[in-house]
Amino acid sequence: xxxxxxxxxxxxxxxxxxxxxxxxxxxxxxxxxxxxxxxxxxxxxxxxxxxxxxxxxxxxxxxxxxxxxxxxxxxxxxxxxxxxxxxxxxxxxxxxxxxxxxxxxxxxxxxxxxxxxxxxxxxxxxxxxxxxxxxxxxxxxxxxxxxxxxxxxxxxxxxxxxxxxxxxxxxxxxxxxxxxxxxxxxxxxxxxxxxxxxxxxxxxxxxxxxxxxxxxxxxxxxxxxxxxxxxxxxxxxxxxxxxxxxxxxxxxxxxxxxxxxxxxxxxxxxxxxxxxxxxxxxxxxxxxxxxxxxxxxxxxxxxxxxxxxxxxxxxxxxxxxxxxxxxxxxxxxxxxxxxxxxxxxxxxxxxxxxxxxxxxxxxxxxxxxxxxxxxxxxxxxxxxxxxxxxxxxxxxxxxxxxxxxxxxxxxxxxxxxxxxxxxxxxxxxxxxxxxxxxxxxxxxxxxxxxxxxxxxxxxxxxxxxxxxxxxxxxxxxxxxxxxxxxxxxxxxxxxxxxxxxxxxxxxxxxxxxxxxxxxxxxxxxxxxxxxxxxxxxxxxxxxxxxxxxxxxxxxxxxxxxxxxxxxxxxxxxxxxxxxxxxxxxx
Amino acid sequence: xxxxxxxxxxxxxxxxxxxxxxxxxxxxxxxxxxxxxxxxxxxxxxxxxxxxxxxxxxxxxxxxxxxxxxxxxxxxxxxxxxxxxxxxxxxxxxxxxxxxxxxxxxxxxxxxxxxxxxxxxxxxxxxxxxxxxxxxxxxxxxxxxxxxxxxxxxxxxxxxxxxxxxxxxxxxxxxxxxxxxxxxxxxxxxxxxxxxxxxxxxxxxxxxxxxxxxxxxxxxxxxxxxxxxxxxxxxxxxxxxxxxxxxxxxxxxxxxxxxxxxxxxxxxxxxxxxxxxxxxxxxxxxxxxxxxxxxxxxxxxxxxxxxxxxxxxxxxxxxxxxxxxxxxxxxxxxxxxxxxxxxxxxxxxxxxxxxxxx
Numbered sequence: 001x002x003x004x005x006x007x008x009x010x011x012x013x014x015x016x017x018x019x020x021x022x023x024x025x026x027x028x029x030x031x032x033x034x035x036x037x038x039x040x041x042x043x044x045x046x047x048x049x050x051x052x053x054x055x056x057x058x059x060x061x062x063x064x065x066x067x068x069x070x071x072x073x074x075x076x077x078x079x080x081x082x083x084x085x086x087x088x089x090x091x092x093x094x095x096x097x098x099x100x101x102x103x104x105x106x107x108x109x110x111x112x113x114x115x116x117x118x119x120x121x122x123x124x125x126x127x128x129x130x131x132x133x134x135x136x137x138x139x140x141x142x143x144x145x146x147x148x149x150x151x152x153x154x155x156x157x158x159x160x161x162x163x164x165x166x167x168x169x170x171x172x173x174x175x176x177x178x179x180x181x182x183x184x185x186x187x188x189x190x191x192x193x194x195x196x197x198x199x200x201x202x203x204x205x206x207x208x209x210x211x212x213x214x215x216x217x218x219x220x221x222x223x224x225x226x227x228x229x230x231x232x233x234x235x236x237x238x239x240x241x242x243x244x245x246x247x248x249x250x251x252x253x254x255x256x257x258x259x260x261x262x263x264x265x266x267x268x269x270x271x272x273x274x275x276x277x278x279x280x281x282x283x284x285x286x287x288x289x290x291x292x293x294x295x296x297x298x299x300x301x302x303x304x305x306x307x308x309x310x311x312x313x314x315x316x317x318x319x320x321x322x323x324x325x326x327x328x329x330x331x332x333x334x335x336x337x338x339x340x341x342x343x344x345x346x347x348x349x350x351x352x353x354x355x356x357x358x359x360x361x362x363x364x365x366x367x368x369x370x371x372x373x374x375x376x377x378x379x380x381x382x383x384x385x386x387x388x389x390x391x392x393x394x395x396x397x398x399x400x401x402x403x404x405x406x407x408x409x410x411x412x413x414x415x416x417x418x419x420x421x422x423x424x425x426x427x428x429x430x431x432x433x434x435x436x437x438x439x440x441x442x443x444x445x446x447x448x449x450x451x452x453x454x455x456x457x458x459x460x461x462x463x464x465x466x467x468x469x470x471x472x473x474x475x476x477x478x479x480x481x482x483x484x485x486x487x488x489x490x491x492x493x494x495x496x497x498x499x500x501x502x503x504x505x506x507x508x509x510x511x512x513x514x515x516x517x518x519x520x521x522x523x524x525x526x527x528x529x530x531x532x533x534x535x536x537x538x539x540x541x542x543x544x545x546x547x548x549x550x551x552x553x554x555x556x557x558x559x560x561x562x563x564x565x566x567x568x569x570x571x572x573x574x575x576x577x578x579x580x581x582x583x584x585x586x
Numbered sequence: 587x588x589x590x591x592x593x594x595x596x597x598x599x600x601x602x603x604x605x606x607x608x609x610x611x612x613x614x615x616x617x618x619x620x621x622x623x624x625x626x627x628x629x630x631x632x633x634x635x636x637x638x639x640x641x642x643x644x645x646x647x648x649x650x651x652x653x654x655x656x657x658x659x660x661x662x663x664x665x666x667x668x669x670x671x672x673x674x675x676x677x678x679x680x681x682x683x684x685x686x687x688x689x690x691x692x693x694x695x696x697x698x699x700x701x702x703x704x705x706x707x708x709x710x711x712x713x714x715x716x717x718x719x720x721x722x723x724x725x726x727x728x729x730x731x732x733x734x735x736x737x738x739x740x741x742x743x744x745x746x747x748x749x750x751x752x753x754x755x756x757x758x759x760x761x762x763x764x765x766x767x768x769x770x771x772x773x774x775x776x777x778x779x780x781x782x783x784x785x786x787x788x789x790x791x792x793x794x795x796x797x798x799x800x801x802x803x804x805x806x807x808x809x810x811x812x813x814x815x816x817x818x819x820x821x822x823x824x825x826x827x828x829x830x831x832x833x834x835x836x837x838x839x840x841x842x843x844x845x846x847x848x849x850x851x852x853x854x855x856x857x858x859x860x861x862x863x864x865x866x867x868x869x870x871x872x873x874x875x876x877x878x879x880x881x882x883x884x885x886x887x888x889x890x891x892x893x894x895x896x897x898x899x900x901x902x903x904x905x906x907x908x909x910x911x912x913x914x915x916x917x918x919x920x921x922x923x924x925x926x927x928x929x930x931x932x933x934x935x936x937x938x939x940x941x942x943x944x
Contacts, residue, residue, distance in 0.1 A: 477683075484641050485680035489694035489745065490668020499693060503684045 026402055026411045032395070033418035036461045040437040041271075041421065044429075047436050048264045056261030069254075069262065073245040074269070077229045080164055080246060085225035087168040089217060091320060092175025098317050099176075100183040101191075101209065103303040105314050111180075113321035118173035119569045120562045121522035121539055123233035126166045127546060127558050128328035130237055131335040131342050133157050138241055141549050144331070147343035159244040163234045169324040170234075171224045178223070182216035183209065191304065201304050219281050226277040230270060230426030232525035237546060248428045248525065255432055255529060264436065267429035275424045329562075336556035341549075352552035368556045377536040378560070380452065384527075384537065385517035388459040392467035393513040395460065397505075400471030423465040431529025434458040450532040458530055459520045466519070470512025477504040511572040518568045522561050592617035592781040593638070593749070598647035599659070600633050607633040609805035610647070615798050617652075620775050620782045622792040624828075625802035631785045632753060634802075638783055639674050639751050640667030651749065668697070673747035673780075675755045679738040681726035687737045688713075688722040691744050698745055708744055715777065716740045716770075732763045739771070743778055750775070750782040756791065768794060789829045793817070801825050823865050823937045832870050832899055832910035836937065839864045846933070851882050853929045854936075863940060866933035870912040874928040875900060877919075883926040888919045902927060 048056055060070045092114075098104045099111040117125060134143035135152040146152050155161050186209065194208045210217075235246040245253070247266055254263035306313055336353065339346035351358070355367035368374055399419050406412045422430065438457065439449040448454040460467075478501055486496050524539040531540045538561050545554035593615050600608040608630040615621045623631035636642040637649060637657065646659030656665040681690050688709060695705045713719040716736045721729055726737065735755065742750065755771070756764045772795055775782050786792060792799045793813045801808045801816065801824070809821040820826035826834045839846040839853065841864055846854040853866060876883060886902040886909065893899075898916040902909050902925060909927065919925055 479678070479680070481676045481678050481680040482682060484639075485674070485676055485682070486693075487641065487667050488639055488672065488674045488751075489697050490666075491694075491697045492668075495697060500682060504682075 022402070022406055023408075025398055026406060026408065026415065029395075029398055029402060029415050030411065030418070033415065035443075036457060037418055037421050037464070040433040040461075041425070043436050044264050044267060044433045048261055048268065050261065056265055060262050060265045069250065070266065070269075073247050073250045076160065076244065077246040077248075080160065080167065080235075081225045081229040083164050084167045084171060084228040085221050087164070088171035088175045088224050088228075089179075089221050091168060091172035092177075092220075093179045093217065095172070095176045095317060095320060096180035096183055097205065097209065098313055100180050101186075101205075101304050102306050102313070104306060104310060104317060106318075110314075110317050110321055113325045114176045115173055116321075116325045116566065117170050118177065119518070119566045120170075121233070121524065121558065121565060122170055122231060123237060123524055123539070123543060123546075124332065124558050124562050125169050125324070125328050126162075126234040126237040127542070127555060128331040128335075129162050129166050130546070131331050131551060131555060133162065134342070141341050141551055144335070144342045144344075147340075147345070154242075158242040159239055162238045163244075163246075166234045166238065167228055167231055169328075171228060172320075172324065174227075175220050175224060178220040179213060179216055182213045186212055201306070204304065215285070218284055222277050222281045222284075226274050229273060230428060230525070232428050232528070233543075236543070241547075248426065251428055251432060252528065255435070260436070263432055267426075267432050270426045270429050271424055274426060278424060332555045332559050332562070336552050336559060338552065341551045352556050362550050362553060365550060365553060368553065368560070373536065374538070374541060374553075374557060377538050377541045380455075380535060381521045381538040381561075381564075383452070384455050384459055385521035388456050388463065388520045389513040389515075389517040391456070392460045392463045392516045393470060393509055395464060396467030396469070396471030396512065397474060397509060398471070399464075399468040400473075400475045403468070404472065404475055419464050419468050422462050425462075427462060427523070427526035428529065430462050431458065431526045434461075435529060449530075450534060452535050455527060455530055455535065455537075458526060459523070462526055463516045463519055467512060467516055470508065470515065474505040474508035474512065477508060507575070511575060514568050514572045514575075518565050521568075522565045592619065592652055593621070593783065594648075594650040594653075595634070596648040596650070598634065598637065598649065599645045600630070600637060600642060601645045606805050608637070611800075611802075611805075611807055612647075613800055613807065613810050615781065615783075617781055618779055619797045620772075620784060620795060621798045621800065622784045622786060622796035623800050623802060624786060624789060624792040626787055626828075629802040630805040631787075631802050635751055635753055635783060635785045638749075639672065640665070640670055670749065671747050672749040672751060673742035673745060674751040675738050675742050675753065677754045677757060679726075679734045679758075681734055681738055681741070683726050686723050686725055687718070687729070687740075690726070690737065691741045694741065694745050700745075712740045712744045715743075715774075731758060732767070735759060735763075735767060736770075739774060743774060743780075746778070748780055750778065750780045752782065752784040754786055755784075756786070756788070771795065789833075790831065793829065793831075801828060820867070820935070823867070823939055826867050826935070826937070830870075832901070832912070834934065835868045835870065835873070835909050836865050837868065837907075837909075838940070839866045839933075839936075846936075848929065849884050851884065851929065853882065854932045859936075861936060861938045863938060865937040865939055867935040867937065868929065869934050870899070870910040872930045872934060873909070873911045875902075875911055875913050875917055876926040876928055879926055880928065882929045882931070884929075886925055886927045888917065888921050888923050888925050890921055891916050891919075 060066060095110070095114045099107045099114065104110070130143065132143045132145055133152050133156055134141060135146050135154065135157040136142045137154055137157065143152070143157070190208060190212065191204060194204045199207070229246075230248055232248045232252065235244070235249045236252065239245065240249050240253075247270055251263050251266045251270070254260075254266065334344075335342055337348045337350060338344060339349045339351075349355070351361060351367055353368050354370065355361075356370055357364045357366040365371060399415060403412055403416045425433065434454065434457070435449065438445060438454055439447060441447050448457070482500065482504075483496065486500050491499070522539055524543055527537050528540055528543065531537055538557055542554050542557035542561065545551075545557065595611055595613050598608055598611045599606070611630075611634065613621075623634055625631050633642060637644055640657065640663045643662040644657055644659050648655060648659075649657045651665075651670060654665070656670055657663045681687075682693070685693060691709050691712065692705050695708065700708070709722070710719075713722055716739060718733060718736050718740060721733055721737065726734055729737065735758075739755075752771070756767055759767060768791060771784075784791070784795065796813055798810065799813055799816055800810045803824055809816060809825045811819075816825060816829055820829065820834070823836045827836050837848055839848055841847070841856055841861070844856045845852050846856060846864060846866060848866065879885070884904065886904045889901040889903050889908065891898050891900045893916055894912075898913050900911045900913055900917060902911065904927065911927065917925060
């Protein structure tokens with residue numbers, strides 16, 4: 001309290017009125033979003049016209065190479081997207097119905113395993129497929145089955161069929177989670193009312209349950225279609241070696257061979273497709289009449305009795321989780337400990353996990369835990385997830401706060417829209433964008449290509465829609481009245497933050513951070529564009545080992561990433577329950 | 587300015603953008619009063635309460651506690667919320683979900699700088715006053731709505747505030763609990779002696795609990811009086827039709843040759859004052875029901891009849907207009923049957939204005 005306290009306060013209030021903390025935060029966010037989301041998108045568009053003007057456009061769409069460069073991959077991508085989204089919905093919807101709505105035995109076990117594949121990195125199942133089904137078409141490394149003397153036809157080893165199957169196995173798990181959540185919220189009185197009319201169990205499924213969850217089915221379908229057409233891992237591992245291309249692998253190929261302009265045009269096509277899908281979804285959401293009954297008190301779920309179908313259904317479900325989760329897991333593990341690649345004939349070895357460098361094994365690459373390259377990649381993956389997770393969630397919290405509470409409507413919607421943009425950009429295209437924008441010096445930034453900072457910047461920006469969702473969810477824990485109740489008792493801002501906000505917000509925020517950690521630590525399609533030999537990541541290492549033919553190492557690294565992903569996800573669930581006892585009803 | 591007045595509002599105005607939520611409100615209540623702000627939703631009553639709490643700033647006008655200016659239109663909140671020595675019970679109770687009931691009560695005391703032993707003693711005391719000692723270790727989501735309400739009140743009175751604010755505290759409770767809590771709240775008011783301001787749209791709460799009632803409508807005070815006076819002498823047709831169980835009937839009358847008519851039957855004499863558009867107020871107990879036509883009777887249709895303490899509260903339809911009547915006996919008729927409504931020779935009161943329902 002100095003002598004001119006009065007002057008000081010009036011100056012302070014003046015500043016407070018003009019530049020409240022909220023306004024400063026808004027400006028910071030808008031600048032961040034413009035630099036790291038909007039500008040990259042704009043420069044991607046502009047760079048397709050660089051050098052030779054529209055030449056690249058002609059090359060991609062109407063030259064004599066257009067068919068191989070764009071149209072065939074485009075067609076492949078569409079077919080894969082359609083088949084995968086329908087297949088995943090059928091499989092996932094069936095599992096969701098069994099586990100959530102019926103009295104099938106072993107529901108907990110089946111449900112846990114059904115949500116596994118989506119926790120795993122996208123390349124895990126594809127890699128497991130390759131380890132099992134590869135034939136000798138490419139010489140050298142064959143899969144277990146070929147090595148056992150079973151002849152595997154090309155169509156089962158490579159290309160469109162294996163790509164579709166592995167992607168269905170991955171995305172069915174997402175469909176299971178989405179449709180299952182929607183089924184869990186069905187008021188059980190709806191089903192009981194139908195049973196009292198005398199409807200049969202499959203009649204109820206078809207005429208009551210399916211129509212009620214149809215909104216969630218449609219939006220899952222669109223979501224899976226949208227993400228599967230941008231999937232990189234499966235077509236890269238199972239298609240590229242035999243020159244079967246999709247848009248994502250084409251994009252990767254063109255950028256890697258220096259045909260930037262063409263690559264960026266393909267990226268634009270993918271962005272337009274994703275945007276269209278999202279707009280369609282929004283439109284459908286609005287036009288559909290909403291099922292108000294969904295929010296009823298459906299907590300005490302009465303299960304549909306399957307009767308004589310109970311055990312047959314169980315067997316089918318068991319088969320599904322076995323081939324999608326258990327079998328790939330066993331294959332990956334087995335393939336990492338065989339002395340001869342994908343064959344048990346030479347016996348087992350722990351060399352690829354713990355062994356020192358031996359010149360005639362795998363070009364002298366030492367085992368996982370003694371391999372400085374892998375250890376450095378693991379460190380990078382871990383740091384990327386950790387730093388990226390923290391920054392993304394902090395930004396997400398700020399975005400959530402502004403979009404909830406800011407008085408400036410313009411700023412609010414600008415920030416909401418900008419922070420949503422990364423959702424529209426397939427990750428492989430997002431990586432491409434970041435090379436354009438930050439590969440060369442830009443404003444105050446030096447050329448960032450080949451730096452760890454670039455990985456973090458891209459990772460944070462790409463997970464932003466997700467992180468701001470987490471931020472909003474966290475903030476929704478603190479209602480206006482909860483805060484006002486603490487204002488009335490005289491708690492200052494600091495006390496409110498410490499005793500009211502932090503305890504309520506930290507749980508959801510931490511799970512948001514761990515989720516971002518998992519996304520980044522296992523990511524391949526975004527990071528594969530950005531890594532360089534000096535800065536590598538586990539997922540990229542696994543991909544490289546696989547394409548170089550070091551199957552054991554590749555499988556071992558994939559297993560490590562899978563274990564990290566799954567245990568972090570499990571940790572979130574555990575943590576959510578433990579950290580907030582007030583959420584668990586006594 | 588009277589120093590004895592605990593709460594004083596002077597020409598209070600609050601605008602949200604172009605919407606005038608509170609429009610030039612002035613009132614004074616003495617220390618220890620229980621003021622109820624009563625009115626339909628959107629009348630500005632909660633906005634006044636939030637300004638009293640220091641959660642909103644007045645657009646213009648003044649708020650004083652004990653003769654001390656705490657907020658005005660120019661400087662906003664001069665005394666911040668936490669320093670006004672008030673406690674507030676929120677509509678949603680606003681119990682902090684991550685703290686047990688005990689911690690919910692203790693935290694505000696910590697903020698106010700009470701020592702650990704003082705806190706412990708006070709927590710025990712207030713838990714006992716509200717008879718919820720056995721809930722002290724539970725989390726808010728583990729107890730029922732009625733218990734949450736008690737916990738919220740316990741938290742509010744723990745710090746011995748001089749002013750208590752209630753924002754529709756009973757609106758989330760069922761009918762039986764509401765009656766119980768009404769009594770509880772009056773007991774709290776008596777024990778604490780705190781000047782209280784209570785917001786509700788339920789006129790029964792106002793009639794049973796208040797020492798002072800401000801009936802509000804569209805941001806303005808229609809009448810500020812004791813419950814007794816409001817019933818006896820309503821100042822406006824709105825007050826007459828908003829208060830009472832059942833409320834009074836206010837009907838648009840015709841006048842000619844020094845007489846008032848309703849549907850052609852004479853229902854009163856024009857006295858000293860001339861009205862442009864007279865509205866006649868008829869208390870339910872001064873109307874009668876008959877089975878036959880007769881003098882000063884109109885034909886109506888029975889809507890419903892409720893037995894109340896040996897009498898009957900009857901509602902009838904007069905061509906779509908509901909009229910409430912209290913009669914000695916339940917009528918021998920079914921809803922939909924025809925009855926005859928008999929008017930007294932004079933109305934209970936005449937107002938000027940248009941008949942309206944809101």
